[in-house]
Each structure stands twice: as C-alpha cells, then as structure tokens.
Amino acid sequence: MTNPQRLRAATPRWRRSLAATLAAIALTATLAGCDSPGTAPAQGASDRPVVLTTFTVLADIAQNVAGDKLEVQSITKVGAEIHGYEPTPQDIAKASKAQLILDNGLNLEAWFGKFVAELDVPHVVLSDGIEVMDITEDANAGKPNPHAWMSPVNVQHYVANIRDAFIELDPENREHYTTNASAYTAELKALQENLLDGLAGLKENERALVTCEGAFSYLARDAGLKEKYIWAVNAEQQATPRQIVSVIEFVKENQVPAVFCESTVSDAPMQQVVQGTGAAYGGTLFVDSLSEADGPVPTYLQMIRHDSDVILEALAGGTK
Numbered sequence: 001m002t003n004p005q006r007l008r009a010a011t012p013r014w015r016r017s018l019a020a021t022l023a024a025i026a027l028t029a030t031l032a033g034c035d036s037p038g039t040a041p042a043q044g045a046s047d048r049p050v051v052l053t054t055f056t057v058l059a060d061i062a063q064n065v066a067g068d069k070l071e072v073q074s075i076t077k078v079g080a081e082i083h084g085y086e087p088t089p090q091d092i093a094k095a096s097k098a099q100l101i102l103d104n105g106l107n108l109e110a111w112f113g114k115f116v117a118e119l120d121v122p123h124v125v126l127s128d129g130i131e132v133m134d135i136t137e138d139a140n141a142g143k144p145n146p147h148a149w150m151s152p153v154n155v156q157h158y159v160a161n162i163r164d165a166f167i168e169l170d171p172e173n174r175e176h177y178t179t180n181a182s183a184y185t186a187e188l189k190a191l192q193e194n195l196l197d198g199l200a201g202l203k204e205n206e207r208a209l210v211t212c213e214g215a216f217s218y219l220a221r222d223a224g225l226k227e228k229y230i231w232a233v234n235a236e237q238q239a240t241p242r243q244i245v246s247v248i249e250f251v252k253e254n255q256v257p258a259v260f261c262e263s264t265v266s267d268a269p270m271q272q273v274v275q276g277t278g279a280a281y282g283g284t285l286f287v288d289s290l291s292e293a294d295g296p297v298p299t300y301l302q303m304i305r306h307d308s309d310v311i312l313e314a315l316a317g318g319t320k
C-alpha cells in the first residue's frame with residue numbers, strides 16, 4: 001500500500017529546504033574561505049533527510065541501503081514490544097519532521113494507522129510484494145502473519161522497496177542506493193544459503209520450530225521446518241491452558257528435542273511446556289527487536305545468524 005501520491009506531493013518540500021540549506025552552506029563556506037574546511041561537511045551531515053522506521057530491525061535494513069546519504073531512525077527503541085506499542089507525543093512530534101516513514105505492514109503495527117493519520121509525511125509499506133502467509137490459529141486466524149522479515153527471502157523484497165522509496169525521495173543518489181541494495185541483497189542470499197546448509201543435517205524430529213510467538217512461519221516455510229507456537233502475535237502474551245496443552249501435545253507427538261521463546265516476552269509459558277514434555281529449553285530468539293550495539297544481535301544479519309545458531313545447536317543437541 002505504497003502511497004505514491006502523498007510521496008510525490010511531499011517530496012518537493014524537503015528538496016526545497018535541502019536546496020536552501022545547501023545554498024546557505026555554500027555561502028557560509030565561501031564567506032569562511034579556506035580557514036574552516038571542516039565545518040561545511042558537519043553542517044551538511046546533520047541536514048540529511050530523516051527516514052523513520054517503526055522498529056529497529058527495519059532501521060538496520062534501511063540503513064544498509066541508505067549508507068551515509070540519509071538519517072535512518074526507529075520510532076520504537078531496542079527491546080520494545082512493537083505489536084501493542086503506544087506512541088508518545090514526542091514520537092508524533094519527531095515523526096512530523098521526517099521526510100519518509102517506512103513500516104512493515106501486514107497489521108504488524110496495530111498502532112501505526114492512527115499514528116500516520118495524524119501526520120503529513122509519506123509512508124511506504126516494506127512487505128509489499130511478498131507471498132503473504134495467514135495466521136492459522138487463535139483469535140487472529142485468517143489475518144496475515146506480520147513477521148515476514150524473519151525470512152531473508154522476503155527481506156530481498158523489503159530491500160527493493162526501500163531502494164525505490166529512497167530513489168523517489170532523493171533521485172540524485174539513485175546509483176548509491178542501487179549499489180547498496182545490490183550488495184545487501186547478495187548478503188541476504190548468502191545468509192539464506194548458510195541457513196539451509198546448517199539445517200540440512202537435522203533429523204526428521206529435529207526439523208520443528210516450537211516458539212512462544214508465531215514469528216517463524218515464513219522462516220519455517222522457506223527453510224522446510226514444521227512450526228508450532230503458543231500464540232500468534234506477542235500483543236497477547238497471555239497463554240491459555242488450551243494453548244499450552246496444544247503445544248505440549250505437538251512436542252510429544254513429534255518428539256521435538258528443544259523449544260524456544262523470544263527476547264521481548266517472558267519465557268514462563270514455554271517453561272511450562274518444558275516441564276510438561278521433558279524437551280530442553282533451547283534458548284532465546286530475537287524477532288521483534290535488535291539488541292543494543294554491544295549486545296548479541298545489533299544488526300538484522302546477526303539476528304538471523306544468532307537465531308539459526310541457537311536453533312541448530314539446541315535441536316541437533318538432543319535432550320538435556
């Protein structure tokens with residue numbers, strides 16, 4: 001649901017202001033002569049167009065395409081619960097000054113529709129073009145599963161959408177965005193190949209991904225794994241006894257050796273599954289947020305590598 005009309009309408013505004021800023025910088029540089037060669041670039045850097053994303057994962061992916069030409073930020077902070085997030089007045093003030101907003105779509109950001117309705121800023125939906133999977137269980141059954149970014153195959157579409165949005169926003173740097181997008185797409189393809197290579201050695205009962213949130217549907221589809229989860233999206237987080245029993249039955253029936261939960265929610269419900277089955281608790285997976293820069297997954301590529309390492313080690317390691 002890209003909104004090209006609003007994108008086109010809003011684009012000239014920043015171009016005009018950027019042109020004015022550049023003219024001002026040029027004038028300052030001329031007046032300053034050769035005495036302060038360092039000041040002009042610093043001034044220019046702070047005036048880069050601002051691109052806001054709804055969460056940290058999208059910010060990192062977009063940053064890889066933007067390089068040093070745009071200022072990419074995330075509305076939600078590291079570790080935030082993104083499904084049920086409530087934007088603050090500061091978020092809205094910040095977003096109103098952005099030149100472009102990138103969101104995931106697929107109903108991920110339940111808060112986002114109202115948020116952008118209050119803003120006169122163009123936005124682009126990054127999941128456009130992927131093959132959507134519907135949620136199959138609980139109250140959300142039939143709605144699209146929002147976690148498309150968990151498959152590097154899908155993220156190649158995200159990158160193409162980001163590239164096109166950046167070129168429309170800033171056509172002068174078309175080549176820069178195209179080159180960056182191609183390089184990052186090559187990394188995504190290598191990431192997917194490594195993932196499949198690693199999983200290829202798993203036995204049949206080990207090819208099952210049991211998690212708190214149904215965040216791995218796309219990854220499981222694209223990597224040939226079975227999938228079972230307690231709840232569909234983390235906005236709920238209150239496991240019903242029926243949901244727990246259903247997961248316990250799946251683990252027993254398929255003799256799944258290990259189960260997992262995600263970094264942004266409590267693993268208590270999954271520990272009940274561990275107690276009820278004897279499966280190992282395989283570890284914490286990252287889905288809805290990256291870590292801080294000094295944490296285990298400061299980038300998207302590291303997040304997928306981390307998750308696949310944790311999954312492989314726990315599933316191939318057998319019972320505790």
Ligand SMILES: [Zn+2]
Nearest residue numbers: 213215234288
């Ligand atoms: Zn989620």
